[in-house]
Amino acid sequence: xxxxxxxxxKSHFLGTKIRNLRKRNHLTMEDLSARCIRLNPESxxxxxxLSMIERGKRVPSQQMLEVIAAVFQKEISWFLDEMPEQEAxxxxxxxxxGISGMALEPGFLFSQDILQIAIPEMLxxxxxxxxxxxxxxxxxxxxxxQNHFPDLERVAEEIGNKQLGLxxxxxxxxxxKQGVKIKWFDEPVSLALDDMGGRSGRLTTSYxxxxxxxxxxxxxxxxxxxxxxxxxxxxxxxxxxSVDASRSPLSAGRTRIEQDAxxxxxxxxxxxxxxxxxxxxxxxxxxALLCPKVPYRQLLDQHxxxxxxxxxxDVSPSVAMRRMTVASPYPHWHxxxxxxxxxxxxxxxxxxxxxxxxxxxxxxxxCQHWAVFRMINAKVPGESSAQLSLxxxxxxPRIYCCESLQVADLAGNPHVLCAGIxxxxxxxxxxxxxxxxARELKQICxxxxxxxxxxxxxxxxxxxxxxxxxxxxxxxxxxxxxxxxCSRGAVCPRDPSCYHTDE
Numbered sequence: 001x002x003x004x005x006x007x008x009x010k011s012h013f014l015g016t017k018i019r020n021l022r023k024r025n026h027l028t029m030e031d032l033s034a035r036c037i038r039l040n041p042e043s044x045x046x047x048x049x050l051s052m053i054e055r056g057k058r059v060p061s062q063q064m065l066e067v068i069a070a071v072f073q074k075e076i077s078w079f080l081d082e083m084p085e086q087e088a089x090x091x092x093x094x095x096x097x098g099i100s101g102m103a104l105e106p107g108f109l110f111s112q113d114i115l116q117i118a119i120p121e122m123l124x125x126x127x128x129x130x131x132x133x134x135x136x137x138x139x140x141x142x143x144x145x146q147n148h149f150p151d152l153e154r155v156a157e158e159i160g161n162k163q164l165g166l167x168x169x170x171x172x173x174x175x176x177k178q179g180v181k182i183k184w185f186d187e188p189v190s191l192a193l194d195d196m197g198g199r200s201g202r203l204t205t206s207y208x209x210x211x212x213x214x215x216x217x218x219x220x221x222x223x224x225x226x227x228x229x230x231x232x233x234x235x236x237x238x239x240x241x242s243v244d245a246s247r248s249p250l251s252a253g254r255t256r257i258e259q260d261a262x263x264x265x266x267x268x269x270x271x272x273x274x275x276x277x278x279x280x281x282x283x284x285x286x287x288a289l290l291c292p293k294v295p296y297r298q299l300l301d302q303h304x305x306x307x308x309x310x311x312x313x314d315v316s317p318s319v320a321m322r323r324m325t326v327a328s329p330y331p332h333w334h335x336x337x338x339x340x341x342x343x344x345x346x347x348x349x350x351x352x353x354x355x356x357x358x359x360x361x362x363x364x365x366x367c368q369h370w371a372v373f374r375m376i377n378a379k380v381p382g383e384s385s386a387q388l389s390l391x392x393x394x395x396x397p398r399i400y401c402c403e404s405l406q407v408a409d410l411a412g413n414p415h416v417l418c419a420g421i422x423x424x425x426x427x428x429x430x431x432x433x434x435x436x437x438a439r440e441l442k443q444i445c446x447x448x449x450x451x452x453x454x455x456x457x458x459x460x461x462x463x464x465x466x467x468x469x470x471x472x473x474x475x476x477x478x479x480x481x482x483x484x485x486c487s488r489g490a491v492c493p494r495d496p497s498c499y500h501t502d503e
Contacts, residue, residue, distance in 0.1 A: 019054040024429040026329040040067045073464040134276035146350040147326045156288035164295045165313045171231040178238040181213045189411045201411030206230040207249035225316040236285030253411035291323040304472035321419040332422040339415045340376045342366040351422035354487040369485045372418040375404040386477035389485045390442045397438040399423040403473040426465045450494040451481040
């Protein structure tokens with residue numbers, strides 16, 4: 001009884017602190033209640049009770065406060081401090097990870113007329129097609145919105161009833177409701193020359209033929225997860241763009257766009273942009289249908305964001321990892337899909353992480369210390385690897401953590417999937433100085449030639465962040481060496497530089 005009275009007397013800022021700490025960590029009340037329930041079902045607050053605590057209508061019991069404190073890795077005394085620091089109870093607004101935007105001057109150079117003249121010339125000089133440029137525009141739009149497209153989510157949820165684990169039969173039935181017929185064709189893997197003169201496999205997995213027939217490659221029968229993805233994409237096209245709308249064929253390995261790039265115009269035209277946008281919408285719809293946001297977030301939370309959750313709902317690792325960037329309450333994610341020897345086929349950078357060499361084209365010398373490129377030549381396909389990396393962004397170091405996985409596509413090409421986060425905002429949210437910590441860890445790595453074990457004091461601070469975010473692979477990464485990485489050879493932070501050559 002005495003402890004309850006003590007809590008009541010010291011609870012002036014309690015609700016405000018819990019609310020703002022929850023918001024700083026991007027958790028909804030449902031998220032926080034679910035996390036508490038997993039720690040202690042008997043003492044955990046319900047969503048409605050948590051709401052009353054935050055509004056100052058209720059004071060939690062000692063046991064309930066202990067559970068809430070455990071979620072946020074705080075001492076109970078922190079919640080009961082009657083004279084809190086202002087920054088301890090005030091949430092930060094608008095903070096984003098990675099690169100911050102800056103005003104472009106002089107503004108008249110970015111007028112529509114000037115851009116319409118300059119863009120075709122730029123494309124011809126850089127060697128990318130109008131369709132590829134349209135995809136870059138869409139990716140920038142996607143990153144600007146941090147992968148949140150509620151209208152597409154809503155349509156997918158209505159079609160799939162927010163059901164995790166849809167089967168091939170479920171998807172086939174949904175397509176039939178749209179008036180779509182399914183036929184099968186047989187086409188083997190073909191070999192195509194890549195940008196570096198090597199050969200890579202390519203396989204057309206499915207295509208659409210008006211007025212309403214989908215043709216599926218029989219090769220999809222041996223990989224259910226890819227079959228489900230193709231069905232979901234075509235369902236997305238049918239729902240969003242009408243049954244008979246034109247759409248791009250789906251393929252594994254080198255796409256037709258890449259293969260035929262030399263024959264495509266370098267001037268973006270409305271048809272290129274329309275097709276690229278429709279492809280993006282249908283792909284996003286497919287992910288939202290196969291991994292509906294709320295139940296998928298709950299599944300990720302239950303399993304600490306392990307990549308292996310894809311097996312529980314029979315989706316590909318690629319779909320599972322891309323959807324993490326949407327479903328997670330933490331917004332500062334990136335996702336890469338890399339093919340040997342160094343081409344990023346898919347990129348998402350909601351945390352603004354610089355690309356390893358500035359664009360998505362293949363180059364001979366990407367930074368070999370990026371986890372996604374280290375894993376390309378991994379000896380054990382299917383083995384995952386967690387890595388903590390330090391990268392200079394705008395002249396200051398940031399701490400990134402990722403999990404990478406080597407897989408093979410349906411055409412037999414090995415590639416690496418990588419999902420990662422920017423840890424600086426999470427460190428700052430726990431009243432830490434992320435920049436100071438990153439500078440210290442970077443200097444330790446520089447002194448050790450580019451990589452070093454993480455000191456115990458820093459490791460403990462990162463473990464706290466890992467447990468609050470509830471991402472298991474962060475703890476695995478901090479048990480290994482931290483690595484310096486760079487986006488350009490000219491700014492390699494290692495001494496001696498990896499790019500040093502004798503003249």
